[in-house]
Amino acid sequence: MLPTPKKYFVTAAAAEGETALTAFDNALLKARIGNVNLLRVSSILPPNCELDNDLVIPPGSLVPTAYGAIISDTPGELIAAAVxxxxxxxxxxxxxxxxxxxxxxxxAEERIARMLEEAFKMRGIALNKTIIKACEHRVEKIGCAFAAVPLWY
Amino acid sequence: MLPTPKKYFVTAAAAEGETALTAFDNALLKARIGNVNLLRVSSILPPNCELDNDLVIPPGSLVPTAYGAIISDTPGELIAAAVxxxxxxxxxxxxxxxxxxxxxxxxAEERIARMLEEAFKMRGIALNKTIIKACEHRVEKIGCAFAAVPLWY
Amino acid sequence: MLPTPKKYFVTAAAAEGETALTAFDNALLKARIGNVNLLRVSSILPPNCELDNDLVIPPGSLVPTAYGAIISDTPGELIAAAVxxxxxxxxxxxxxxxxxxxxxxxxAEERIARMLEEAFKMRGIALNKTIIKACEHRVEKIGCAFAAVPLWY
Incomplete structure (x- = not known):
């Protein structure tokens, strides 16, 4: 089986770029995960997975990551992402x-809080603690708002 | 290399939620894969991979999964997913x-049957057996129809 | 941790299909990765990862892959993908x-060239070499243009 992640952190950042993908890339760089390979997952924190805000992940690593992202090319538009x-x-x-x-x-933060409540209610387990991060961005040319929970080892 | 999966099952379920993502989450729970991390794959059953309808996958595991999903917030709309x-x-x-x-x-089922026929015809190999699962859902508020083939070890 | 890929190649191909997904599947077959499980990644080439144009990947393998794809059902439309x-x-x-x-x-190629320049400029490192592949396709019924960098071991 694929090894189950043991550590995580929570991050959010926004950026501009010349294109949609480079705006996304620039937001990832600001969020400290621009030089790894994100593998998008949906989206469970494994048992005993520990928060580590100082995680340094080697470049090119395959990093299971739950994330939300929005890219807009409408100048003046407010965009946000939260996890x-x-x-x-x-x-x-x-x-x-x-x-x-x-x-x-x-x-975006308020929405996440309600979504977490619903997710725990559906599972019939108590929600004792939440960690939420969000960012917002007023688009200049092409902007991306990104929020992620990278899972690591 | 990443280990190649050895077991699989086929599942489909639909659910309502307060938001798009929680509708998806609730459908996953009904489909018995709500507490794992889906890694979406496109979409080959490895040689000698065995059907196991009783697979129990530990919470938080990284699970390579081929899936189709649709989320709708149009009350009364009929949605379906099949694999x-x-x-x-x-x-x-x-x-x-x-x-x-x-x-x-x-x-949705009929479409899948035709898609499998085309896929085998293109590869020039005989299609001897198919396993298809589908679900449909009449949207109340926000609904999700989900069908998946989780691959495991 | 998940093992970091050590080899890669660059590929692009286009195809028609009876449905959107089989057009995609047929493009993957032409691109020589139709019989593996693509795990989509965003999108760093690991250090010391070597180009190997003769890579043969066993069927059903989980293959981290950066890719772009477009599917169109508008006959006569020109579509393209590049990596x-x-x-x-x-x-x-x-x-x-x-x-x-x-x-x-x-x-599509020109766009990729500019995106790579921006990505290296943002990182403050020199861009010494680029490998770009692209394909284009005039849609007959349902067409897919696909370009990918499969990462392997």
């Missing part, structure tokens, strides 16, 4: 939710 | 096809 | 860019 980790008990799995849209960071 | 596995011989690879759309489960 | 690998020094990571759109292969 949230919901935790019950340390030795139980948690849930990761991601969101992106044409709204403020505050709205 | 199919086409098999030639046990020791040869198979092909997985996925589909989702605004149609019935029956239409 | 590019930008390399600084062999022992440093490189950057992969992908693009697809309603344009010619030449336009």
């Amino acid at each position: 949230g980790v919901g935790i019950s008990e340390k030795d139980q799995f948690g849930v990761i939710m991601e969101f992106s849209g044409k709204c403020s960071a505050k709205e | 199919g596995v086409g098999i030639s011989e046990k020791d040869q690879f198979g092909v997985i096809m996925e589909f989702s759309g605004k149609c019935s489960a029956k239409e | 590019g690998v930008g390399i600084s020094e062999k022992d440093q990571f490189g950057v992969i860019m992908e693009f697809s759109g309603k344009c010619s292969a030449k336009e």
Whole structure:
């Protein structure tokens, strides 16, 4: 089987670029995961996976990552992305939710909070702690708002 | 290299949610893969990969999965998702096809059957067996129809 | 951790199909990666990852792959996909860019070249070499243009 991740952090950043993909790339760089290979996952925090804000991941690594992203080429538009980790008990799995849209960071955060509540309610487990990060961006030319939970080892 | 999966099952389920992502999450829970990390793949059944309907996958695991999904927020709309596995011989690879759309489960199933036929015809190998699962859902508020082939070890 | 890829190649191909997914499948077959499981990544070439144009990957393998793809069901429409690998020094990571759109292969290639320049400029490293592949396709019924950098071991 593929090894189950043991560490994570939570990050969000926005950036401009000359194209949609380079705006995304620039947001990843600001979010500290621009030089790795994101493998998008949906989106469970493994049991005993520990928060490590100082994680340094070698360039080119394959990094399972839950993320939300929005790219816009409408100058003046406000875009936002948010992620949230919901935790019950340390030795139980948690849930990761991601969101992106044409709204403020505050709205994106509130949405994530409600999504985590719904996810835990559906699973019948207590939501004891949440970690939410969001960013917003007013598009100049081509902008990207990005929020992610990279999972690592 | 990444280890090649050895087991699989076929699943489909639909659900409502308060948001698009929680509708998706709820459909995954019903489909028995709500507490793992789906890694979306396109979409070959490895040689000698065995059907195991009783697979229990530990929470948080990274699970390579071929899937189709549709989310709709149009009340009254009929949505469907289907997946199919086409098999030639046990020791040869198979092909997985996925589909989702605004149609019935029956239409989605028929589409998958035709897609598998085309996939085997293009490869010049005989299609000896198919396993197809589909679900349909009449949207109440925000609904998701989901069908998947999780690959495991 | 997941093992970091050590080899890669660059490929592009276009095809028709009876459906969107089988057009995609047929393009993958032409691109020599139709019988493996693509895991989509964003999109760094690991340090010391070597070009190997004769790579043969076993059927069903999980293959981290950066790719761009476009599918169109508008007869007569010109579609294109391109990928590019930008390399600084062999022992440093490189950057992969992908693009697809309603344009010619030449336009897609030019776009990739500019995206690679921007990506290296943002990282403050020299872009010493690029490998770009593109394809274009005039849609008959349902067509797919696909370009990829499969990463392997």
